[in-house]
Amino acid sequence: xxxxxxxxxxxxxxxxxxxxxxxxxxxxxxxxxxxxxxxxxxxxxxxxxxxxxxxxxxxxxxxxxxxxxxxxxxxxxxxxxxxxxxxxxxxxxxxxxxxxxxxxxxxxxxxxxxxxxxxxxxxxxxxxxxxxxxxxxxxxxxxxxxxxxxxxxxxxxxxxxxxxxxxxxxxxxxxxxxxxxxxxxxxxxxxxxxxxxxxxxxxxxxxxxxxxxxxxxxxxxxxxxxxxxxxxxxxxxxxxxxxxxxxxxxxxxxxxxxxxxxxxxxxxxxxxxxxxxxxxxxxxxxxxxxxxxxxxxxxxxxxxxxxxxxxxxxxxxxxxxxxxxxxxx
DNA sequence: AAACGGACCAACCGCTCACAG
DNA sequence: ACTGTGAGCGGTTGGTCCGTT
Numbered sequence: 001x002x003x004x005x006x007x008x009x010x011x012x013x014x015x016x017x018x019x020x021x022x023x024x025x026x027x028x029x030x031x032x033x034x035x036x037x038x039x040x041x042x043x044x045x046x047x048x049x050x051x052x053x054x055x056x057x058x059x060x061x062x063x064x065x066x067x068x069x070x071x072x073x074x075x076x077x078x079x080x081x082x083x084x085x086x087x088x089x090x091x092x093x094x095x096x097x098x099x100x101x102x103x104x105x106x107x108x109x110x111x112x113x114x115x116x117x118x119x120x121x122x123x124x125x126x127x128x129x130x131x132x133x134x135x136x137x138x139x140x141x142x143x144x145x146x147x148x149x150x151x152x153x154x155x156x157x158x159x160x161x162x163x164x165x166x167x168x169x170x171x172x173x174x175x176x177x178x179x180x181x182x183x184x185x186x187x188x189x190x191x192x193x194x195x196x197x198x199x200x201x202x203x204x205x206x207x208x209x210x211x212x213x214x215x216x217x218x219x220x221x222x223x224x225x226x227x228x229x230x231x232x233x234x235x236x237x238x239x240x241x242x243x244x245x246x247x248x249x250x251x252x253x254x255x256x257x258x259x260x261x262x263x264x265x266x267x268x269x270x271x272x273x274x275x276x277x278x279x280x281x282x283x284x285x286x287x288x289x290x291x292x293x294x295x296x297x298x299x300x301x302x303x304x305x306x307x308x309x310x311x312x313x314x315x316x317x318x319x320x321x322x323x324x325x326x327x328x329x
Numbered sequence: 330a331a332a333c334g335g336a337c338c339a340a341c342c343g344c345t346c347a348c349a350g
Numbered sequence: 351a352c353t354g355t356g357a358g359c360g361g362t363t364g365g366t367c368c369g370t371t
């Protein structure tokens with residue numbers, strides 16, 4: 001019901017994303033923000049399904065993504081969270097700013113799982129393997145979930161959920177129930193985090209956000225968990241900072257070479273993390289206008305003929321990148 | 330140098346849920 | 351209440367890399 005596989009439409013491309021596709025998607029999203037994913041491919045001139053675009057953005061293009069190896073702290077946090085939440089990667093990812101659920105899932109499956117096994121710990125139960133064997137015949141509830149009796153011990157994730165009262169506040173049940181019934185639950189841990197990569201508060205209060213942008217040049221411009229751009233040095237921006245993946249390598253190659261060959265062209269998509277963000281910081285409003293203009297001339301995909309106001313959810317984050325242009329026009 | 334296999338990771342698939350009409 | 355649609359999630363797959371034989 002309601003499920004349309006991307007494969008049903010044979011025109012649609014599949015597989016790895018080309019730098020050109022990345023560029024189109026990145027340009028589109030930074031310009032108009034995240035709205036209706038199903039309309040993104042058409043509007044951005046991509047032969048992909050919306051689902052694929054969404055995934056590409058979330059897992060790779062989002063500017064707030066952290067790159068590179070997981071730190072020891074992150075590693076421990078993932079293990080703790082997995083013990084509490086099981087394979088709820090999206091929920092785990094919420095606690096690790098700049099990391100995606102996919103990334104964490106892959107890291108878990110390829111690395112952490114084996115590490116725990118090596119240490120004699122069952123990655124499913126987070127208990128010593130010998131103990132797990134004894135319990136294997138016992139009926140189980142949810143996998144990875146400690147029973148309420150077992151949860152007499154404190155559940156402490158990132159020093160946030162610790163409960164000094166001795167109650168079972170830190171139990172997985174509590175953790176999940178609270179999240180289920182309290183929509184603001186996550187904000188207790190991490191203000192305004194939005195898994196889409198946008199600042200949630202922005203979605204509900206445009207004026208405040210706008211003020212934030214105007215008053216604080218170091219704000220994230222709608223993206224959360226942005227790296228400290230004030231200290232960002234484009235000269236030290238290595239290709240390894242960008243990604244290690246296959247297309248990523250291509251992208252990185254292009255980024256490095258194009259940046260060298262065409263350093264005057266600030267609209268170079270792959271240099272966005274450096275040049276453009278610095279421009280943003282220096283003068284946000286100028287940047288918005290400037291960036292917009294450059295994109296216009298640079299990429300030339302014709303949105304004006306394709307966009308109509310009803311095909312896009314009036315949008316929230318779009319004005320950050322497009323405050324000078326009425327999208328519906 | 331070639332073949333092989335494991336590790337890694339990006340992307341896909343299928344499912345569920347939320348919501349609008 | 352029902353149906354259609356889109357978003358999001360978790361499991362899985364397939365391609366690439368890299369070390370070993």
